Amino acid sequence: MQNIGNIDVRGLSLGFKNFGRTNTVVEDFSFKFVGGSFTSIIGSSGCGKSTLLNAIGGHYKPLAGQILLDGCEIKEPTASLGIVFQQHTLFPWKTVMENVRFGPMQRGVSKAQANAVAAKYIDMVGLAGYGDYYPKMLSGGMQHRAEIARALANAPAVLLMDEPFGALDAQMRASLQGSLLDIWKETHVTIIFVTHDVEEAMYLSERIVVMSRDRGRICEVFALDEPFPRNKEKLFASEGGRDLKEKCIGCLAR
Numbered sequence: 533m534q535n536i537g538n539i540d541v542r543g544l545s546l547g548f549k550n551f552g553r554t555n556t557v558v559e560d561f562s563f564k565f566v567g568g569s570f571t572s573i574i575g576s577s578g579c580g581k582s583t584l585l586n587a588i589g590g591h592y593k594p595l596a597g598q599i600l601l602d603g604c605e606i607k608e609p610t611a612s613l614g615i616v617f618q619q620h621t622l623f624p625w626k627t628v629m630e631n632v633r634f635g636p637m638q639r640g641v642s643k644a645q646a647n648a649v650a651a652k653y654i655d656m657v658g659l660a661g662y663g664d665y666y667p668k669m670l671s672g673g674m675q676h677r678a679e680i681a682r683a684l685a686n687a688p689a690v691l692l693m694d695e696p697f698g699a700l701d702a703q704m705r706a707s708l709q710g711s712l713l714d715i716w717k718e719t720h721v722t723i724i725f726v727t728h729d730v731e732e733a734m735y736l737s738e739r740i741v742v743m744s745r746d747r748g749r750i751c752e753v754f755a756l757d758e759p760f761p762r763n764k765e766k767l768f769a770s771e772g773g774r775d776l777k778e779k780c781i782g783c784l785a786r
């Protein structure tokens with residue numbers, strides 16, 4: 533276990549007030565995301581995946597329970613908790629470089645240092661040479677790469693990803709999946725990755741948490757022993773792979 537990036541979710545309940553009544557979305561959710569691990573969360577639409585991820589990111593206050601990052605309760609968003617969403621959130625009026633160095637500069641890092649940090653992550657996500665481009669000049673996949681670089685520039689202990697590749701075509705998705713695994717290997721950041729795609733979860737993660745339709749409870753946790761780098765064809769064609777996929781799909785209906 534790594535001594536940073538450990539997320540401990542304890543007896544967590546989350547909900548929203550609608551028309552004066554509290555609608556509980558996630559109830560009594562407990563799980564430990566070990567520092568440096570890659571965990572995917574799958575579950576049917578509306579089961580509370582994004583709500584959970586946002587709560588881990590410090591954006592929602594629990595109705596009950598708590599979420600700890602390395603032993604300290606998460607009460608608000610911090611630079612240690614990087615979030616990447618499916619939709620683009622880059623500042624359109626800033627270049628890639630300006631977007632990526634924004635976080636470090638907000639934290640008081642000098643411009644020269646922030647530029648160096650930004651250049652390192654722009655390079656890491658495969659966008660070297662695009663620092664002066666504005667978001668609208670980039671493809672959807674390139675914008676996602678820039679978003680990941682922007683999150684990494686804050687040196688987060690945890691990277692929370694909410695269906696980040698959901699809107700991309702198969703080729704772009706495969707390319708970003710490969711880049712993400714390289715980044716994970718290099719940075720040892722804890723990754724919590726929400727996806728609808730069972731095969732994507734199987735390819736990327738060490739563990740898959742399946743959330744239930746019934747108030748976001750944990751339906752099943754699957755561990756994947758297959759070492760990295762993984763071969764997609766082999767993984768999905770193997771008996772173990774086919775069995776796991778069937779089990780995950782079976783759980784999604786619960």
Ligand SMILES: Nc1ncnc2c1ncn2[C@@H]1O[C@H](COP(=O)(O)OP(=O)(O)OP(=O)(O)O)[C@@H](O)[C@H]1O
Pocket residue numbers: 548549550557575576577578579580581582583584
């Ligand atoms: N800001 C909000 N106010 C009120 N209700 C909300 C809010 N955000 C989410 N909900 C409700 O919480 C429930 C869970 O939503 P959430 O977005 O977490 O699900 P999800 O599993 O991520 O779904 P999907 O896979 O479709 O993205 C839904 O019933 C949704 O209507």
